[in-house]
Amino acid sequence: MTLPLGWVEPFWATVCGALFGFVLQRAGLGNGCRLTAQLRMQDWTVFNVMFTAILVAAIGLYILELGGWMQPAGLFVPTAYLWATLAGGALVGVGMGLGGYCPGTAVVGATAGRLDGIVFFAGLIVGVLVFAGVYDRVAAFMTAAAQPEGQTLPQLLHLPTWVVLLLLITVAAAVGWLTRRVRPSALITCAD
Amino acid sequence: MSNGTPGISESTPRPIWRAHAAGAALGVVLLLTFLLTGHGLGASGSPTAMAAVAAHAVAPAATAANSYLGPMVAEGYNPLDSWINWEVLGVAIGGIAAAWWSRRFHVRVEGPPRLGRPGRLLLALAGGIVSGFGARVSVGCTSGLGLSGAAVLATAGFVFLMGFFGGGLATGALTRGMWRS
DSSP, X not given: OOBOOOOOSHHHHHHHHHHXXXXXXXXXXXXXXXXXXXXXXXXXXXXXXHHHHHHHHHHHHHHHHHTTOBOGGGSOOOOOBHHHHHHHHHHHHHHHHHHSOOHHHHHHHHTTTBHHHHHHHHHHHHHHHHHHHHHHHHHHHHTTTBOSTTOBHHHHXXXXXXXXXXXXXXXXXXXXXXXXXXXXXXXXXXXX | OOOOOTTOOTTSOOOOOOHHHHXXXXXXXXXXXXXXXXXXXXXXXXXXXXXXXXXXXXXXHHHHXXXXXXXXXXXXXXXXXXXXXXXXXXXXHHHHHHHHHTTOOOOBOOSOTTSOHHHHHHHHHHHHHHHHXXXXXXXXXXXXXXXXXXXXXXXXXXXXXXXXHHHHHHHHHHTTGGGOO
């Protein structure tokens, strides 16, 4: 048996999605007030949840590849188009700062009864339509400064994977330690 | 289900998980998704598919002629028939299950305390439009690029996260006053 298994049937997609939604909800990431509080640096839940998740998954994949159980070629690695990836990311950040969510957390917020989450999701659809309307004018920008296909940080920095992982662990631990005294509950204006 | 703690009734919501424990659980789910499917978790592909289907239903000729949406609704293609839509359906199922289990489901409109319901909903709509547009520019959102991309150590994932926190923190600083209660 070689990993990944390539199970992309609707059943497994729904199962993985359900686990994703369950964990996001229990992490408090369906709460738009908590998400925007991160952007005002009054709550560090988003950063700590995200970076811990990235590290757990990255270390897990590294161990599986090291042991020869995982075919790295079977993993999808997105390609960076420097300006588009950066600008798109910035707009998703602005969208969260204004509306409280990102695409995935809007679904999670909506399923706890938040009507603003449903409206945010409707806004996403409108945003796609606006994008489609101007696509011809931004198409060149979207592929500008393309980085090598599927490039990773170890390839970019010419460092072994374990060094990159150690650097990321250091950053995550340092931020977690520096912000340990920020007490989330007092600064959140709405209940989870 | 009584936990025997005085003062905690059946209707008291369960506290949310501690951030690092929740992050570890999220990491395991993400890893499992990679092992099963070969790719990570996403979200923004689903509103994209919905936009293509909605546009095609309302204005089929204009949609087919559009250089972005056209290929999605070309003959024989149904953009809803893709992995991402099942995954997002799963997110909704998991989200409802967690909200119900933790006794946190109630209908509400949240947002800045200084704004009333119309203002909050308008802000959510504006944020959604900016986010939906942005996630098409970057070809992925916080889930697909920020979380899943960074987990495979993709340069793209970290470039996205720099943009995301840059744009987000700037907006957070500019909207501080709005959030004072």
